Amino acid sequence: MALLEVNNLEVRFGLRSGEVTALRDINFSLERGERLGVVGESGAGKSVLGFSILNLLSKPGYIAGGEILFEGQNLAAMSPKQLRSIRGNRISMIFQDPMMTLNPVLTIGQQMVECLLAHRRISRTDARRIAVQKLKQVQIPSPETRIDQYPHELSGGMRQRIVIAIGLLMDPDIIIADEPTTALDVTIQAEIMDLMLDLCERNSVALMLITHDLGIVSQMTRQAMVMYAGRIIEQGPTKEIINDAQHPYTQGLMNALPQMALPGQRLNQIRGSMPPLQNIPTGCAFNPRCDYVMDACRHELPGFTRSGGCRVACHMVAQMKLEEEAAARALEVN
Amino acid sequence: MNAQAKSLVQIRDLYKRFSISGDFLDQLKFRGGKLVREQQHVHAINGVNLDVQRGEALCVVGESGCGKSTIARTVMGLLKPSAGSISYGGERIDHLSDRQILPYRRKMQMIFQNPYASLNPRMTIAQTLEEPVRFHNPKASATEVRDKVHEVMQSVGIDPSWGKRFSHEFSGGQRQRISIARALAVDPEFIVADEPISALDVSIQAQVLNLMMDAQESRNLTYLFITHDLSVVEHFGTRVAVMYLGSLCELAPTKALFATPRHPYSQALLSAIPRLEDGRPAHIRLQGEVSTPVNLPSGCVFHGRCPHANERCSREIPTLIATSEGGQVACHAVQEGRF
Numbered sequence: 118m119a120l121l122e123v124n125n126l127e128v129r130f131g132l133r134s135g136e137v138t139a140l141r142d143i144n145f146s147l148e149r150g151e152r153l154g155v156v157g158e159s160g161a162g163k164s165v166l167g168f169s170i171l172n173l174l175s176k177p178g179y180i181a182g183g184e185i186l187f188e189g190q191n192l193a194a195m196s197p198k199q200l201r202s203i204r205g206n207r208i209s210m211i212f213q214d215p216m217m218t219l220n221p222v223l224t225i226g227q228q229m230v231e232c233l234l235a236h237r238r239i240s241r242t243d244a245r246r247i248a249v250q251k252l253k254q255v256q257i258p259s260p261e262t263r264i265d266q267y268p269h270e271l272s273g274g275m276r277q278r279i280v281i282a283i284g285l286l287m288d289p290d291i292i293i294a295d296e297p298t299t300a301l302d303v304t305i306q307a308e309i310m311d312l313m314l315d316l317c318e319r320n321s322v323a324l325m326l327i328t329h330d331l332g333i334v335s336q337m338t339r340q341a342m343v344m345y346a347g348r349i350i351e352q353g354p355t356k357e358i359i360n361d362a363q364h365p366y367t368q369g370l371m372n373a374l375p376q377m378a379l380p381g382q383r384l385n386q387i388r389g390s391m392p393p394l395q396n397i398p399t400g401c402a403f404n405p406r407c408d409y410v411m412d413a414c415r416h417e418l419p420g421f422t423r424s425g426g427c428r429v430a431c432h433m434v435a436q437m438k439l440e441e442e443a444a445a446r447a448l449e450v451n
Numbered sequence: 452m453n454a455q456a457k458s459l460v461q462i463r464d465l466y467k468r469f470s471i472s473g474d475f476l477d478q479l480k481f482r483g484g485k486l487v488r489e490q491q492h493v494h495a496i497n498g499v500n501l502d503v504q505r506g507e508a509l510c511v512v513g514e515s516g517c518g519k520s521t522i523a524r525t526v527m528g529l530l531k532p533s534a535g536s537i538s539y540g541g542e543r544i545d546h547l548s549d550r551q552i553l554p555y556r557r558k559m560q561m562i563f564q565n566p567y568a569s570l571n572p573r574m575t576i577a578q579t580l581e582e583p584v585r586f587h588n589p590k591a592s593a594t595e596v597r598d599k600v601h602e603v604m605q606s607v608g609i610d611p612s613w614g615k616r617f618s619h620e621f622s623g624g625q626r627q628r629i630s631i632a633r634a635l636a637v638d639p640e641f642i643v644a645d646e647p648i649s650a651l652d653v654s655i656q657a658q659v660l661n662l663m664m665d666a667q668e669s670r671n672l673t674y675l676f677i678t679h680d681l682s683v684v685e686h687f688g689t690r691v692a693v694m695y696l697g698s699l700c701e702l703a704p705t706k707a708l709f710a711t712p713r714h715p716y717s718q719a720l721l722s723a724i725p726r727l728e729d730g731r732p733a734h735i736r737l738q739g740e741v742s743t744p745v746n747l748p749s750g751c752v753f754h755g756r757c758p759h760a761n762e763r764c765s766r767e768i769p770t771l772i773a774t775s776e777g778g779q780v781a782c783h784a785v786q787e788g789r790f
Contacts, residue, residue: 265638304719308736329652332682332725334726336728373656375683376682380685380706384661
């Protein structure tokens with residue numbers, strides 16, 4: 118049994134102007150110690166996915182269907198009390214902006230001890246000892262003094278390390294990191310990524326990394342899924358997706374990176390922009406921006422096609438696979 | 452003389468300090484029973500010399516707080532320098548009055564980072580774009596103004612019939628195109644772009660970068676491009692200036708910098724770019740944190756984090772020296788051949 122298994126998840130937002138489906142047909146699983154990257158541009162629904170796993174969606178968002186199985190228990194159907202025993206304890210989350218995550222009027226220590234006391238029956242002194250030890254793990258210099266400081270006394274990189282330390286406090290099984298380094302500078306980002314990789318590997322924590330940066334995904338994760346307009350359009354081993362993307366959107370995203378073009382030459386751009394959730398085109402959501410659009414793309418939602426180790430939702434890929442198979446069969450017959 | 456004629460903008464010994472002590476009464480403190488006046492400053496730029504050559508795209512890179520945006524704003528005259536001078540086409544412009552600087556404003560335009568904040572939400576796109584044209588050509592007729600606006604809208608790929616719409620009706624990428632159109636509307640020769648694509652998605656970034664490169668080619672523009680994204684610089688820049696804590700570390704042609712970065716900070720910065728490669732990143736780890744620009748370190752500003760620093764680095768501020776690759780680098784270790 119997978120550690121986390123998401124089946125047919127559907128998330129909706131009940132807006133005044135009508136119901137909007139933010140996520141649909143989300144299927145994936147996460148094994149213990151696995152590292153999964155969720156890639157997409159803004160509006161793709163990747164953050165909503167992170168939030169909905171812990172059922173942290175706030176109104177008007179709600180889980181409209183499907184199940185989120187954590188060790189076989191369905192998180193989507195749990196009572197708030199049961200959920201509280203899992204959030205921060207078995208599954209923890211790291212958000213983008215450490216200044217927004219940390220409480221500015223409590224010291225680092227107070228916030229860490231509070232979390233420990235909420236989940237474990239231990240004394241305050243023990244809790245503080247564990248907190249100092251976790252700060253040491255994330256390489257905060259002189260943790261005994263830092264623990265009594267307020268978030269505003271620390272630099273951005275240091276704050277994000279504290280957030281990671283809080284995420285690790287209860288030795289969780291899964292960490293969901295939503296753009297953990299987007300607010301940081303590149304040199305600090307590299308440090309934080311290194312640290313997260315190290316900690317996840319050493320404690321065999323599963324990591325779900327939500328990001329828009331393909332470079333980070335390629336360095337940090339083994340599995341990846343690409344999202345577009347609320348759907349997964351390609352998922353599989355990160356190496357395959359990075360080196361041999363099948364979906365035209367993934368290809369476009371890769372080719373749009375400045376690293377992929379010769380200096381001074383035009384970049385390969387994807388025309389248009391991601392559709393708003395209120396009016397996702399019928400058929401394949403990517404069809405108005407796609408260079409390979411066919412008739413079927415405009416009417417029919419593409420199903421998943423296997424291609425190597427990946428699953429791709431694209432009519433063109435499906436057709437190519439059919440033709441390949443037919444050619445292979447023809448060869449066999451001859 | 453030749454070098455003078457080639458460089459469009461010259462920045463000489465530029466210093467910029469910001470007071471963070473509040474107003475006069477806030478600055479008064481009791482120290483040992485006496486009333487004293489204390490002032491603290493953020494030293495945003497410390498003695499930067501930089502030339503922008505005609506027709507090039509000079510990229511300024513660095514991490515947050517290194518003073519790159521302050522340079523952009525000081526060059527545009529939005530901030531007055533604390534010391535030093537800025538010249539445009541050989542004429543000093545930093546001490547001009549608002550009226551005297553007008554002809555230069557027409558030649559220099561700016562594109563800001565956040566297209567959600569830099570467009571007036573109460574003006575239609577046509578109004579936004581017409582305003583600079585009218586302001587700088589008071590004698591232009593209504594038809595001339597409209598034609599000009601049409602022309603720039605078309606050149607950035609925005610349908611001129613959308614002129615009646617407001618900025619909230621456009622996506623982020625479209626808004627940034629409109630900001631670019633606004634900058635191009637007065638036919639400038641020099642554009643300062645302060646992180647123009649940082650707020651945009653990858654696929655949209657490519658659209659905007661392409662647009663800026665096309666505009667450079669067709670209108671013969673010169674760019675001062677401020678960014679923290681090094682992979683963009685590699686693609687876009689003619690030359691790159693790397694800044695750290697308000698000082699210039701290295702200035703080099705883009706190719707040379709990416710092939711052989713000389714300054715220890717440039718090396719660390721380049722190694723930290725997340726590349727599309729398998730395996731674990733092999734970046735250079737810097738010790739410590741960025742010091743604050745309030746209490747600048749003595750000597751080289753980078754010495755506290757530099758793996759090659761020695762006693763001289765903590766004492767003496769390094770000056771820019773020419774390298775064999777055609778760039779300039781400010782580092783004692785490079786000068787002494789220590790690494």
